[in-house]
Amino acid sequence: MSKIIALANQKGGVGKTTSSINLAASLAVLEYRTLLVDADPQANSTSGIGFDPRNIKNSIYECIINDIEPTEAIQKTETPNLDLLPAHIDLVGAEIEMINLNNREYKMKAVLEKIKDQYDFIIIDCSPSLGLITINALTAADSVIIPVQCEYFALEGLGKLLNTIKIVQNRLNPELEIEGILLTMYDVRLRLSNQVVEEVKTHFQELVFETIIQRNTRLSEAPSYGVSVIMHDANCKGAINYLNLAREIVRKNGMVKEVQDVTTAII
Template identity: 50%
Template sequence: MGRVIAIANQKGGVGKTTTSINLSAALGEAGKKVLVIDTDPQGNTTSGLGLDKNNIENTIYELLIGEITTDEAITKDVAKNVDIIPSNVDLAAVEIELIDADDKEFILRNAISNVKDSYDFIIIDCPPSLSMLTVNAMTTANTVLVPIQCEYYALEGLSQLIHTVNLVKDRLNPELEMEGVVFTMFDSRTNLSLQVVENVKDHIEENVYKTIIPRNIRLAEAPSYGMPINQYEPKSAGAEAYRLLAKEVIDRKFN
């Protein structure tokens, strides 16, 4: 059965989409079968994996409102061993569409239940808000992975996110666990980055991944070419970091 990881942080610009794209590609490169689900109306994970988000007929929006099947929603082989359920701006309307829906917190979970066993990992890129889409991701997920940017306000919002995870665990998905925290945009030349890492480690009890994602120009460039970093610049520091993170994720054991 596939392990479902929601990549969430209500702060924008922390490396959430970068991690969704490149962790998925690195897991695929390691021989794992991966499904990426883009639940962000901005659709950046979709375009970062080479799809034209403005010209896709079958997206997660059509899946959530019941217009298409899960198989119809999946675009195959966007990277080695990686499939995707894409997203675009249409998804912004879904909360209004589903306002009166029964069990609306479980629509995504129910939608992918028939394909879950076909994948080793399902990676869900969440929007940068604690919205119904994020709650759907968390009711679907086994674990939540939180990217944190190495900046002064890194801890701001983390306690709120952990509170949300605990609420979802208590009320909707008792199986949900924290996958852990991964540091992104780390600049070894600055004392600030080092201080942030130590500060976060001191303040949280959650698993902190040993792999730290560096601030890397190639990593920033890759999405504009519609490629994960392991395709765009396979020998870069960013590509190597995501391979190490993928190995840690694969090796991580849960009760």
């Protein structure tokens, strides 16, 4: 069984790309075959996992627009069990090019259908917008994770995203579920962080993940090295948080299996 999870929030700076990279890497370290799909024209997941978008020949753009086989675009990463379907700047123009295409909302779904049986998890990093590419991702996904930062205006714009999800459920993908609300950038020292946690949990209740992603220096610096935090420093708080999130998702989806020690898996 393959599970496709999109990470979406049209508000920038909520930890969406960081969470996409590190959730995918954590699932891979737990020995689940994982594909990270970069569906953001900024290509931060691509660069954050060690690839220069300027040197990418084939990407998600070519797969959607030119019908390139995804196997011709997928890259192996340095992390065992983790592959990348990269993005580059050309994805900016994809929405305009898709306007007159038949079944334009299903283009990404058609791409992922070709390779989903090769993976246990497919993680999609969505653009910080609610445009056609994000609609494609939500149409292709089984579920969506919504990152919410523990800062001022944490819930700003969330209503619009939830409304978009509802529209996709009604018109395009009735099987789409909310996997969970992920609290990010939590600082235990700040009263505000704790207030946001309480507010989000009160509002969304069981939809909120037990795992909370804390602010962490090693987590912030990992993308500059082109690696996930678990490959950068497996013992840091950020790596532990994302491993716990991966385990929580695995349990929730009934996909638990015996795995080797995480340290051994990384080596």
